[in-house]
Amino acid sequence: MPHPAPLLTAEELVVGYSLAKKTPRRVAGPLRLALRPGELVCLLGPNGAGKSTLLRTLAGLQPPLAGRLELGGRPLAGLSAAERARRLSVVLTDRVDAGNLGVRALVRLGRHPHTGWLGGLTAHDEARVQAALEATGTEAFADRPVGEVSDGERQKVLLARALAQDTPVVLLDEPTAHLDLPNRVALMRLLHRLARQTGKAILLSTHELDLALQAADRVWLLPADGALRTGTPEDLVLSGAFAAAFAREGLAFDAATGTFALHAPTGPAVQLVGEGAAAFWTRRALERAGFVPTAGPAALRVRVPAGPGLGPWESQAFGQPAQTHATVAALLHALRGLAENQPVGLPVG
Numbered sequence: 001m002p003h004p005a006p007l008l009t010a011e012e013l014v015v016g017y018s019l020a021k022k023t024p025r026r027v028a029g030p031l032r033l034a035l036r037p038g039e040l041v042c043l044l045g046p047n048g049a050g051k052s053t054l055l056r057t058l059a060g061l062q063p064p065l066a067g068r069l070e071l072g073g074r075p076l077a078g079l080s081a082a083e084r085a086r087r088l089s090v091v092l093t094d095r096v097d098a099g100n101l102g103v104r105a106l107v108r109l110g111r112h113p114h115t116g117w118l119g120g121l122t123a124h125d126e127a128r129v130q131a132a133l134e135a136t137g138t139e140a141f142a143d144r145p146v147g148e149v150s151d152g153e154r155q156k157v158l159l160a161r162a163l164a165q166d167t168p169v170v171l172l173d174e175p176t177a178h179l180d181l182p183n184r185v186a187l188m189r190l191l192h193r194l195a196r197q198t199g200k201a202i203l204l205s206t207h208e209l210d211l212a213l214q215a216a217d218r219v220w221l222l223p224a225d226g227a228l229r230t231g232t233p234e235d236l237v238l239s240g241a242f243a244a245a246f247a248r249e250g251l252a253f254d255a256a257t258g259t260f261a262l263h264a265p266t267g268p269a270v271q272l273v274g275e276g277a278a279a280f281w282t283r284r285a286l287e288r289a290g291f292v293p294t295a296g297p298a299a300l301r302v303r304v305p306a307g308p309g310l311g312p313w314e315s316q317a318f319g320q321p322a323q324t325h326a327t328v329a330a331l332l333h334a335l336r337g338l339a340e341n342q343p344v345g346l347p348v349g
């Protein structure tokens with residue numbers, strides 16, 4: 001199937017800052033980019049790599065140092081503010097000073113590119129506003145002043161305003177920053193569904209690597225050297241590009257689990273027998289306790305519960321009878337005792 005025509009493109013784009021009487025500060029580029037309809041794209045990269053700079057440049061809020069940017073097939077710089085606002089909405093992390101404006105009133109502002117500043121809102125506009133409030137879960141506090149809502153609530157209100165603006169391209173800078181985990185998941189799900197169902201091109205920057213790897217149709221990976229890589233999350237993980245972009249001394253991304261290793265293994269190997277959720281959480285506990293979980297034979301062996309719920313776990317050291325444990329805490333306690341008395345390296349018979 002041929003790719004649909006991109007909604008936003010960049011060629012030879014260099015982003016950065018022109019500094020008075022100094023050489024410009026080049027942050028990233030030259031970049032070749034395309035945002036396609038129906039795609040959720042996550043822009044990932046370490047602190048200071050240039051994600052906000054790139055987003056602001058794509059939104060037309062700061063000029064590129066070089067290169068060409070097109071929105072809907074027309075040069076971005078040639079579009080009037082109103083034309084741009086009908087094609088592209090942007091949600092930034094900056095605090096908004098909304099005065100006494102209510103939540104619903106702020107979301108209504110999203111319709112102005114369609115009505116003009118003096119134009120009243122039609123029933124269609126009001127329906128859009130209502131749909132945006134409902135989609136973002138902000139309707140419950142739609143009558144409160146924006147200044148009186150929490151950081152996370154305000155973030156959802158700004159998203160609602162962008163949704164009310166109803167543009168083919170939506171750019172969001174760290175939209176999950178103030179949200180709790182269930183709200184972060186809900187937001188990613190909402191954006192993914194929106195891209196699918198409405199054909200919008202949605203680009204968001206985030207530090208939620210785990211969520212982004214799950215939700216993004218495509219990742220734009222911006223390492224500290226500014227050389228952007230793009231691809232499906234899986235291609236970037238399996239090629240090692242993802243690990244390289246976040247590489248730091250003593251911090252390794254494990255492509256097998258999709259997580260950054262929090263613990264450096266120091267203790268003996270433990271053969272982990274079993275599968276499912278119990279095996280997943282037992283592996284985590286073993287790693288945290290310093291053991292090295294392995295599928296192959298080892299001097300210590302743990303069998304995880306087969307059924308749902310807690311326990312029983314079984315532990316066994318080479319040449320000794322198996323013990324059962326009702327909780328992970330009890331299992332770890334027993335394993336520490338076994339490890340102290342066990343010559344490491346002998347396989348369980």
Ligand SMILES: Nc1ncnc2c1ncn2[C@@H]1O[C@H](COP(=O)(O)OP(=O)(O)OP(=O)(O)O)[C@@H](O)[C@H]1O
Pocket residue numbers: 017025027045046047048049050051052053054
């Ligand atoms: N107004 C500015 N003038 C000059 N340099 C700037 C300006 N704003 C940011 N920078 C620099 O540009 C680089 C990229 O910053 P940017 O905020 O785009 O990174 P980021 O990837 O969004 O970072 P973070 O993940 O920490 O939000 C940094 O080195 C930063 O210091």
